[in-house]
Amino acid sequence: MNALIDPKKFQDPEVTAKGEKRAQVFFKTLETLWFNTGSQCNIECANCYIASSPTADHFIYLTQEDMAPYLDEIDAMQQGPIEIAFTGGEPYLNPNIIRLSEMALERGHSLLVLTNAMKPMMRPRVQAGLLDLRRRFPGKMTLRVSLDHFTQEGHDTERGQGSFEIAVTGVNWLTENNFLTHIAGRAMFSENEADARAGYSALIQAHGWRVTASNPAQLLLFPEMDERIDVPEITVACWSILDIHPDTMMCATSRMIVRRKGEPRAVVLACTLLWDDPQFQTGETLKEALGPVALNHPHCAKFCVLGGASCSA
Template structure:
């Protein structure tokens, strides 16, 4: 079981099929800069936070080319806000040639000028272009407490614009939506769908608020770190393929260097850097970060769509 005693840490092997590594999901941090400064952001993104530096088109190309060798299926762009990155459309256009592309976006002003171009790109490619829209609450006031006054209306309006452009946005909320109520996941999902009645959307609710970034200021008291041992990973119902690091990798730019991490939850921590390329990162990932237990093991959190 999970414990604080000294024992061998649990780990996840990388996905292998027919003696070949299989990379299903490749993530890129476009940078930690964002047009918003949300009170729950585990990256602490803001207009001035450049801890995770803005990536450029030429910097992602080698990783995409390498990912093709391992049959990449899905490429994700997260931030920060991807649509403030100056090369974002170049990167989307390029990646759509080889895989499905998803952007995690707050769908506020930065995306507006790109919607027509995004519609055209989607029509021109066989791979799917998707959007994970951050909408933290079905209640306007509660959403705006987190993201700033007026942002609920902007996100709702631009999400509908995406729908009218032919997309089916994935409305994504954090576990903030469960605070101060006793609603079930199904009830919360219904309330989001009621917001978009008459439109086709999906809903994704993240099961846990990461105790990182600006969210540390929101929560009353962080929980203690619980380690995952080898024996934890052998318990009934625990499967390696339930973890993002089983078949995914994340690339981010830190101090001018593109580095590979196991997943998009972990960032800017040299102890968790895996490699400078994908192939060399396909080793065991030891589950020693606090979020490995909090988000993945205990709550079954999924980073993917």
């Protein structure tokens, strides 16, 4: 049976349950600005990082008016182009997604879109928009497709029967049309990384996808995020013990924009994963949102520090 996290843990942003000084991450520079385009998804995964589903509406669809002020703020920082990234839900359900993509690319930024490559992406209107963007902004847009496992059985266990075949069809279309494509999988508990990469490599070669399985930027393997499993709290001392620098954490170089249902405007979160914890809502503007982030959540330990994972490219 899985252990339950000690209820005394992750309560105080300053100190751990043992009274040790909790680690925090100071903002360094903005490398990736995430936009959650909406929490609605065409499927409901068994273990979704952000509780998306066909009926999820905790984040409403972002509009051009929501996005533009943050692009203006990036310009005001005078640090040049960055990575703009879209996540969801499924971004290609958002009726504004092609224009939102165009807005990022017109400003000179690179664009990363996280998608399940299923029917929302394959609608003729979306396909036409994607082909136009690829033609006008060559090499500036990457689609990262979620394939939770390299087998149909493993993937469908997470995402529903038949989802693997539909996603493979989507990746085939992206490959045939020369899109930059990456894959995001999940590191299943029953296999090591070498076995997982070998399994994905066989799948990739069988379909002729232009993805290098040995390249961690092209095939990302994310740790499982089972909140029932106990994890240690990260203290200041952990940085030297683990030989990890806090600047390598996502929250040193990224933020996420969301628009909550019923709220008058978009807000900034410290992390793509910590969407339902008020302590990680850091402001309405980027200027307000660039303060230090206390690692006061199990995901901080499991995904970022101990898992060594990052949602950014």
